[in-house]
Amino acid sequence: MLRFIIRRLIITIPTILVVITLTWGLIRLAPGNFYSGEKRLPAAIEKNIRAKYGLDKPWYEQYGLAMRQIVTLDFGTSLKYEGQSVASIIARSLPVSASIGLLAYLLALLVGITTGSIAALKQNSKTDYASMALAMLGISVPNFVLGPVLVLLFSLTLYWLPPSRWGGLPNLILPVLTLSAIYMAYIARLTRAGMLEVLRSDYIRTARAKGLTERAVVMRHAMRGGLMPVVSYTGPALAFLLTGTVVVERIFALPGLGNYFIQASLNRDEPLIIGIVSFIAIALLMMNLLVDVVYAYLDPRVRY
Amino acid sequence: MKDEPQIPKSEVGHEEPALTPLGTEPAPPVRAREGDVIHTSPELAVGEGDVRSAERGDIVAGSSLWKDAWRRLLRNKLAVFGMIVVALVTLAALTGPFIIRKVAGFSPDYIPTNDVKLIKSFPPFTAPDGSFSWTHPMGTDNAGRDQLARVLQGGQISLLVGIIATLVSLVIGVSYGAVSGYLGGKVDNLMMRLVDVLYSLPYIILVIVLLAMFRSSTPLGQLVLLFVALGSVSWLTMARIVRGQVMSLKNQEFVLAARATGVSTPRIVFRHLVPNALGPVIVYATLTIPSVMLSEAFLSFLGLGVQPPLASWGSLAADGIQNLAIFPWQLIFPGVTMALMLFSLNFLGDGLRDALDPQMRKE
Numbered sequence: 001m002l003r004f005i006i007r008r009l010i011i012t013i014p015t016i017l018v019v020i021t022l023t024w025g026l027i028r029l030a031p032g033n034f035y036s037g038e039k040r041l042p043a044a045i046e047k048n049i050r051a052k053y054g055l056d057k058p059w060y061e062q063y064g065l066a067m068r069q070i071v072t073l074d075f076g077t078s079l080k081y082e083g084q085s086v087a088s089i090i091a092r093s094l095p096v097s098a099s100i101g102l103l104a105y106l107l108a109l110l111v112g113i114t115t116g117s118i119a120a121l122k123q124n125s126k127t128d129y130a131s132m133a134l135a136m137l138g139i140s141v142p143n144f145v146l147g148p149v150l151v152l153l154f155s156l157t158l159y160w161l162p163p164s165r166w167g168g169l170p171n172l173i174l175p176v177l178t179l180s181a182i183y184m185a186y187i188a189r190l191t192r193a194g195m196l197e198v199l200r201s202d203y204i205r206t207a208r209a210k211g212l213t214e215r216a217v218v219m220r221h222a223m224r225g226g227l228m229p230v231v232s233y234t235g236p237a238l239a240f241l242l243t244g245t246v247v248v249e250r251i252f253a254l255p256g257l258g259n260y261f262i263q264a265s266l267n268r269d270e271p272l273i274i275g276i277v278s279f280i281a282i283a284l285l286m287m288n289l290l291v292d293v294v295y296a297y298l299d300p301r302v303r304y
Numbered sequence: 305m306k307d308e309p310q311i312p313k314s315e316v317g318h319e320e321p322a323l324t325p326l327g328t329e330p331a332p333p334v335r336a337r338e339g340d341v342i343h344t345s346p347e348l349a350v351g352e353g354d355v356r357s358a359e360r361g362d363i364v365a366g367s368s369l370w371k372d373a374w375r376r377l378l379r380n381k382l383a384v385f386g387m388i389v390v391a392l393v394t395l396a397a398l399t400g401p402f403i404i405r406k407v408a409g410f411s412p413d414y415i416p417t418n419d420v421k422l423i424k425s426f427p428p429f430t431a432p433d434g435s436f437s438w439t440h441p442m443g444t445d446n447a448g449r450d451q452l453a454r455v456l457q458g459g460q461i462s463l464l465v466g467i468i469a470t471l472v473s474l475v476i477g478v479s480y481g482a483v484s485g486y487l488g489g490k491v492d493n494l495m496m497r498l499v500d501v502l503y504s505l506p507y508i509i510l511v512i513v514l515l516a517m518f519r520s521s522t523p524l525g526q527l528v529l530l531f532v533a534l535g536s537v538s539w540l541t542m543a544r545i546v547r548g549q550v551m552s553l554k555n556q557e558f559v560l561a562a563r564a565t566g567v568s569t570p571r572i573v574f575r576h577l578v579p580n581a582l583g584p585v586i587v588y589a590t591l592t593i594p595s596v597m598l599s600e601a602f603l604s605f606l607g608l609g610v611q612p613p614l615a616s617w618g619s620l621a622a623d624g625i626q627n628l629a630i631f632p633w634q635l636i637f638p639g640v641t642m643a644l645m646l647f648s649l650n651f652l653g654d655g656l657r658d659a660l661d662p663q664m665r666k667e
C-alpha cells in the first residue's frame with residue numbers, strides 16, 4: 001500500500017508542476033498585463049510596482065520566483081485587492097466554497113444512492129423509469145438555469161428563502177440544492193448500474209439462498225459491490241464540484257474561491273490567479289490520491 | 305440481444321427483452337463485437353479486391369451491423385424522441401432567423417430605433433399596447449430585440465461550438481489513441497501515461513485562465529479560441545476508447561493481410577483500423593456534443609465565452625439572469641431550450657450506445 005501511495009505521489013507532483021507552469025505560461029504569453037487597462041499609471045510608478053512584484057526580471061527568474069512561492073506556499077499580495085495577501089483571500093473564501101461543496105456532495109450521495117438503489121431493485125417499473133428520467137433531467141438542466149429558477153420559485157414567488165448572499169443556514173439551501181442536482185443524477189445512475197450488475201451475480205443468489213432477508217441482502221451484500229462505481233466517481237466529482245461552485249457562487253453572489261478566481265482572471269491579478277490555481281491543483285490532486293487509496297482499500301481486486 | 309439476458313441494461317430507456325411481446329420478429333443475434341470486423345475468411349482476405357475495398361474504408365460485412373443498430377435504435381422510444389427533438393431544434397435554429405426576417409421583417413439583432421421604451425422587455429405574445437400579438441412569441445429582451453430570433457440564433461452558435469469542438473477532440477483523440485494502440489509497447493506506455501497526467505488536471509481552470517488572458521478583440525476570434533480550448537481538453541476519453549479498440553483489432557487477420565500486401569503503417573492505422581472502431585467513436589462523439597455545449601454555456605455564462613453581438617444559449621441565459629425578478633422569460637426561454645436540447649442529445653447518445661454496442665458502458 002505504501003508503495004502504491006508513493007508511486008501515485010511521484011505522478012502527482014509533476015502534475016501539479018504542469019498545472020502551475022501552464023497557468024504561469026498562459027499569463028506570460030498573453031498580451032498586456034494588469035497595468036495595461038484604461039487608467040494608465042505614470043511611468044515611474046509603474047516601474048516601481050513592476051520592480052516590487054519582480055515583473056522587470058527576465059522570464060526564467062520570474063518562473064523561479066513563482067516556483068519558490070509555491071514551494072514556500074507564500075503567494076505574495078494581490079494586485080487588485082491592495083494590501084491583502086493571497087493567502088488571506090484564500091483562507092477567507094475557502095470555507096464558503098468548501099461548505100457548499102461538501103453539503104452538496106453529501107446531499108447528492110444520500111439522495112442519489114437511495115434513488116439509484118430503489119430504481120435497481122424495481123427495475124423496469126414505473127418508479128425506475130420515472131427516477132431515471134428525472135436523473136437525465138438533472139444531468140441536462142444546466143445549473144445556471146436551475147439556480148435562477150429555484151430563486152424565482154422559492155425567493156421571488158413564495159418568499160421562503162433568501163435569494164442570494166452569504167449568511168445563515170437559509171442562505172445555504174438554494175446554492176446547495178442547485179449544486180447537488182447534477183451529482184444526485186449522476187450518482188443515481190451509477191448506483192443503479194452498479195446495483196443491477198451486482199444483483200445478478202452469484203454471491204447475491206447465494207445470500208438469498210441462505211435465507212437472508214431482502215434487507216440484509218441489499219444493505220450488507222449488494223451495496224458493498226454495487227457502490228464501487230460511486231466511490232470511483234468521487235475523484236472526477238470533486239473536480240466538477242469545483243466548476244459547479246464557480247457558477248453557483250456567481251448566481252448567489254457568494255464570496256467563495258470560485259468567485260475570486262473568476263474575478264482575478266478577468267482583472268489579470270496575477271499573484272491571485274497563480275495562488276488560487278496552485279491551491280486548487282494541490283487540493284484536488286491530493287484528494288484524488290486519497291480517493292484512489294480508499295478505493296484500493298475497499299476493492300480487494302485492485303492490485304498495487 | 306434477447307439471447308443474452310446476462311448483459312446488464314444499465315441505462316435509462318433501454319428496452320428490456322422482457323418487455324418485448326412474445327412472437328415478434330426474433331432479434332438478430334448480438335453481433336456488435338464481431339460485427340466491427342470485416343468478416344472475410346483469412347484465405348480470401350488476401351484477395352486483391354478485399355484488400356482494396358478495405359483500403360477504401362468499405363465496411364464489408366458491417367452493413368448488417370449498421371442495419372441492426374438502426375433497428376435497435378428505432379425500438380428505443382426515448383432515443384427516437386431525442387432524435388426527433390434534436391432534428392427539430394437544429395432545423396429551427398438553422399432556418400428560423402431567416403424565416404423570421406422574411407415573415408416579420410426583423411433580424412435577431414434588430415433594435416427598434418424609434419422609441420425603445422415601447423418595445424423593451426415585453427412579455428411573450430404581447431404587442432406594445434398590451435394586447436395579444438404573435439409578433440414576439442417569446443417576448444423581447446432588454447434592448448427590444450425579439451427573443452425568439454435571439455434564441456434561435458443563439459442555438460446556431462451553441463450547436464456550432466458543440467459540433468466543431470467535438471470534431472477537434474475527435475481528430476486529436478482518434479489519431480492519438482490509434483497511434484498509441486497500434487504501436488504498443490514503450491511508446492504506448494508513455495503516451496497513455498501522458499493521458500493519465502492530463503486526466504487529473506483541473507482543465508476547466510486552465511480553460512478559464514486561457515480564455516480570460518487571450519480575450520480576442522473580435523467575436524469570431526473568441527469563437528475560434530473556444531473551439532480550440534474546448535476541443536483540446538475533451539479528447540482524452542476518446543483517445544482511450546480508440547486505443548482499446550485498435551489494440552483488440554490489430555492482431556486480426558485483415559491487418560496481417562494488409563501488412564503482407566505492403567500497406568504502409570499510417571495507412572493501416574487510418575484506413576483499416578480506425579474505420580472498424582467507428583461504432584464506439586460515434587457513440588462517444590454523440591455524448592461529447594452535449595458536454596461541450598454545456599461547457600460553452602458555462603463559459604459564456606461567466607462572460608468568457610461567446611462575445612456580443614454573437615450570442616449563445618449560455619450568454620442569453622446570463623443576460624436573462626440580470627432581469628430575473630421582473631422579466632423571468634428572458635432566462636426561461638434560452639434556458640429551457642438548451643435543457644431540452646441537452647436532454648435529447650443525451651438520450652440519443654445513450655440510445656446509440658445501447659444500439660451499437662450493448663456491452664459498452666459510460667465509464
